[in-house]
Amino acid sequence: MLNISNLGITFTQYDQGLHRKQLTVITDLDLTVQAGEVVAVVGASGSGKSLLAHALLGILPDNAQLSGMMVFQEKPLTQRRCEALRGKAISLIPQSVGYLDPLMTVGRQVQRVGQLNGLSSRTAKTLRNRTFVRYELPSYTPKRYPFQLSGGMARRVLVSTAAMTQARLVIADEPTPGLHPDVVTETLSHLRELAQEGRGVILITNDIEAALQVADRVAVFYAGTTVEIADAQDFTTGNLRHPYTQALWRSLPQNDFLPVPGNQPSSDNLPMGCLYGDRCSWGTAECEKARPELRFVRQGWVRCIHAEG
Amino acid sequence: MLKGEGLWFRYSAKLPWVVREQSITVMPGEVVGLVAPSGYGKTTLGKLLAGYLTPSHGRITLDEQPLPGRGYCPVQLVFQNPELSVNPRWRVDRILREEHPPQIHYLDALGIHPSWMTRYPHELSGGELQRVAIARVLNRNTRYLIADEMTAMLDANTQALIWQVVLSFARQYHVGIIVISHNQPLLQRICQQGHLPTERHIVNLVSDQQSSHRPASDVSITTS
Numbered sequence: 001m002l003n004i005s006n007l008g009i010t011f012t013q014y015d016q017g018l019h020r021k022q023l024t025v026i027t028d029l030d031l032t033v034q035a036g037e038v039v040a041v042v043g044a045s046g047s048g049k050s051l052l053a054h055a056l057l058g059i060l061p062d063n064a065q066l067s068g069m070m071v072f073q074e075k076p077l078t079q080r081r082c083e084a085l086r087g088k089a090i091s092l093i094p095q096s097v098g099y100l101d102p103l104m105t106v107g108r109q110v111q112r113v114g115q116l117n118g119l120s121s122r123t124a125k126t127l128r129n130r131t132f133v134r135y136e137l138p139s140y141t142p143k144r145y146p147f148q149l150s151g152g153m154a155r156r157v158l159v160s161t162a163a164m165t166q167a168r169l170v171i172a173d174e175p176t177p178g179l180h181p182d183v184v185t186e187t188l189s190h191l192r193e194l195a196q197e198g199r200g201v202i203l204i205t206n207d208i209e210a211a212l213q214v215a216d217r218v219a220v221f222y223a224g225t226t227v228e229i230a231d232a233q234d235f236t237t238g239n240l241r242h243p244y245t246q247a248l249w250r251s252l253p254q255n256d257f258l259p260v261p262g263n264q265p266s267s268d269n270l271p272m273g274c275l276y277g278d279r280c281s282w283g284t285a286e287c288e289k290a291r292p293e294l295r296f297v298r299q300g301w302v303r304c305i306h307a308e309g
Numbered sequence: 310m311l312k313g314e315g316l317w318f319r320y321s322a323k324l325p326w327v328v329r330e331q332s333i334t335v336m337p338g339e340v341v342g343l344v345a346p347s348g349y350g351k352t353t354l355g356k357l358l359a360g361y362l363t364p365s366h367g368r369i370t371l372d373e374q375p376l377p378g379r380g381y382c383p384v385q386l387v388f389q390n391p392e393l394s395v396n397p398r399w400r401v402d403r404i405l406r407e408e409h410p411p412q413i414h415y416l417d418a419l420g421i422h423p424s425w426m427t428r429y430p431h432e433l434s435g436g437e438l439q440r441v442a443i444a445r446v447l448n449r450n451t452r453y454l455i456a457d458e459m460t461a462m463l464d465a466n467t468q469a470l471i472w473q474v475v476l477s478f479a480r481q482y483h484v485g486i487i488v489i490s491h492n493q494p495l496l497q498r499i500c501q502q503g504h505l506p507t508e509r510h511i512v513n514l515v516s517d518q519q520s521s522h523r524p525a526s527d528v529s530i531t532t533s
Contacts, residue, residue, distance in 0.1 A: 045463070
């Protein structure tokens with residue numbers, strides 16, 4: 001349904017005076033999402049997770065240039081098509097109630113989503129009430145303002161905004177940080193339900209554990225590139241292909257809790273070769289020559305010349 | 310020893326109690342985990358202990374003395390969200406030099422790049438800025454550290470890096486740490502790294518608001 005290949009995003013910045021410089025923040029990003037599937041996107045901050053969401057919704061700033069291909073439902077996703085589809089065929093579940101209008105009751109806001117999707121105000125209201133019942137929100141919820149919701153209620157209201165639409169693709173941006181485990185599990189099961197209705201779901205998160213609970217596949221981003229796309233069970237069965245993914249998995253507190261030293265390369269000074277090269281224990285001279293291509297290894301995709309089948 | 314005894318707190322006389330009858334003790338060098346569902350007053354308890362809020366009843370003592378009212382507080386609080394805990398109009402080096410500049414090797418260990426020094430907070434990512442906020446408290450005047458969901462918004466690798474540095478700092482200077490977190494594996498991991506014999510006690514962090522419509526559940530404080 002969604003097919004992103006070799007996506008690149010470059011920002012043009014003014015450096016000094018009229019000197020412009022190019023800042024490449026995303027290089028060679030690949031991702032596919034099928035209908036009925038939850039794909040988790042994990043990676044450190046600054047690895048391009050949020051920019052991907054912004055690109056899909058067409059809300060990148062004016063100084064950004066896109067390269068590569070984004071294909072949604074067999075047709076290329078252009079800026080104009082993004083604008084036409086967002087909120088309708090492509091929907092975002094935002095990170096917090098901070099994204100809602102603080103001066104409008106949540107009932108009116110969620111109803112408005114339906115109306116913007118072409119429903120009459122009465123049908124939208126009925127659908128909203130049905131959606132709130134489905135997510136077991138108390139009957140007084142529509143009259144509440146965003147700040148009056150508890151953490152768990154807020155999550156359910158935000159999921160409702162996506163469930164109200166006919167969206168084929170739902171993007172959930174960091175829906176679970178700092179939440180109680182019960183609320184996390186509940187939010188994730190709502191995402192799974194959206195997928196079971198035949199939608200594609202992209203779950204952007206830092207929480208690998210949460211991602212593995214619900215996702216079919218996990219895409220791992222590093223410094224603006226897709227380093228690996230693995231099945232969720234590859235993590236627990238030790239079938240990971242890329243050294244960064246392996247390091248990320250080992251650094252969990254329930255595993256070795258050992259970090260890899262160093263930082264992601266900064267976007268104004270990207271190396272010629274593999275972006276992970278300076279932190280990699282497998283590194284050889286060959287890694288510095290060129291960026292590795294995405295390869296199909298052991299039923300998953302990996303961007304490393306040393307990964308073996 | 311940092312000690313809170315019989316702490317009660319509410320934001321005004323009309324509002325329900327947020328913290329009711331809580332007591333907590335942390336020894337130098339001890340790592341204590343604090344777990345409770347949201348809304349049970351964990352963060353408020355942390356703010357009381359660090360002197361951000363004054364308890365309605367009860368008292369907080371540091372080595373039998375009340376917390377100092379001015380100057381650098383020996384009990385430091387690190388929040389989940391660094392954007393809200395640094396001055397957005399100060400550059401990174403000024404943020405770090407506000408009180409006691411951290412030693413260079415902590416900056417290196419946290420991966421704080423020298424080029425960040427001239428940047429403003431909004432020019433760093435959340436994970437980068439959180440390292441700055443943590444570096445700020447890693448000095449000898451910090452005796453106790455309260456980490457309120459300190460690494461919840463960070464990736465696993467950065468989380469491991471930060472805790473490695475913070476725990477080695479705590480060992481070196483005998484700093485006591487209270488860790489507020491929902492992440493059970495993390496608590497299991499770091500609360501076991503201390504050198505004191507293992508004991509566990511259970512306290513109830515229940516507030517008026519929750520007890521009416523939620524079953525009172527046990528809240529555990531694990532001590533290492």
